[in-house]
Amino acid sequence: AQKITQTQPGMFVQEKEAVTLDCTYDTSDQSYGLFWYKQPSSGEMIFLIYQGSYDEQNATEGRYSLNFQKARKSANLVISASQLGDSAMYFCAMSGLGSSNTGKLIFGQGTTLQVKP
Amino acid sequence: DTAVSQTPKYLVTQMGNDKSIKCEQNLGHDTMYWYKQDSKKFLKIMFSYNNKELIINETVPNRFSPKSPDKAHLNLHINSLELGDSAVYFCASSFDYSSYNEQFFGPGTRLTVL
Numbered sequence: 399a400q401k402i403t404q405t406q407p408g409m410f411v412q413e414k415e416a417v418t419l420d421c422t423y424d425t426s427d428q429s430y431g432l433f434w435y436k437q438p439s440s441g442e443m444i445f446l447i448y449q450g451s452y453d454e455q456n457a458t459e460g461r462y463s464l465n466f467q468k469a470r471k472s473a474n475l476v477i478s479a480s481q482l483g484d485s486a487m488y489f490c491a492m493s494g495l496g497s498s499n500t501g502k503l504i505f506g507q508g509t510t511l512q513v514k515p
Numbered sequence: 516d517t518a519v520s521q522t523p524k525y526l527v528t529q530m531g532n533d534k535s536i537k538c539e540q541n542l543g544h545d546t547m548y549w550y551k552q553d554s555k556k557f558l559k560i561m562f563s564y565n566n567k568e569l570i571i572n573e574t575v576p577n578r579f580s581p582k583s584p585d586k587a588h589l590n591l592h593i594n595s596l597e598l599g600d601s602a603v604y605f606c607a608s609s610f611d612y613s614s615y616n617e618q619f620f621g622p623g624t625r626l627t628v629l
Contacts (some may be wrong), residue, residue, distance in 0.1 A: 431615050431616075433617060433618075435620075437556075441603065441622065441623050441625075442620065442622050442623065443605060443607075443620035443623075444620075445617045445618070445619065445620075448615075448617055450615055487556060489558065491558075500563060500570050500571045500612055501546055501548075501563060501565075501570075501571075501609060501611070501612025501613065501616075501618075502548070502560040502563060502571055502573070503548075503550075503558075503560065503618060504560075505557070505558040505559070507555075507556075507557060508556050508557075
């Protein structure tokens with residue numbers, strides 16, 4: 399069974415500083431995808447970044463980067479130069495490509511990030 | 516243009532009623548999903564359809580019935596609503612159900628059962 403764990407219920411960061419949100423996963427699939435989504439207080443789910451299990455380089459999208467450590471089964475999100483608008487809940491998720499793949503996303507519990515001015 | 520839209524955005528109803536939530540995507544995607552986000556913000560898959568065919572039914576009570584009239588639409592009908600059905604329901608879509616495709620989410624429907 400697949401599982402995603404986010405151990406930080408809440409985080410604070412000073413504006414303009416970098417912050418790392420932790421995510422560890424468990425799967426028996428050889429091929430899988432890891433995703434991060436942002437959910438601001440308005441409620442919508444915004445896709446941020448994707449990392450494939452066979453990608454050798456860490457994914458980056460603007461101020462977001464994914465620190466992928468396959469042997470440790472971790473996929474931490476790094477946000478550089480935090481902005482007030484980054485205050486939101488962040489979800490790590492996984493989709494497998496095993497024999498029973500159905501495309502479903504398994505989500506972690508989420509981490510609430512607050513950016514201080 | 517809204518990529519994934521849901522109606523209504525808010526739904527308040529009495530226990531025992533039947534209600535529907537509609538979802539449409541204009542991305543040309545083959546796969547659509549319904550997720551439920553509970554009061555603790557935990558997100559869980561309910562259903563997914565690929566090109567109008569059901570591919571996931573994640574042990575959801577049979578009071579919930581998805582319907583996909585075409586691959587751009589996936590509606591959710593709920594019979595005999597219960598207090599525990601109160602949640603935010605998200606529709607999502609992806610190019611297909613490979614693990615390599617991000618899912619695009621609708622704005623969510625907040626269902627409150629009184």
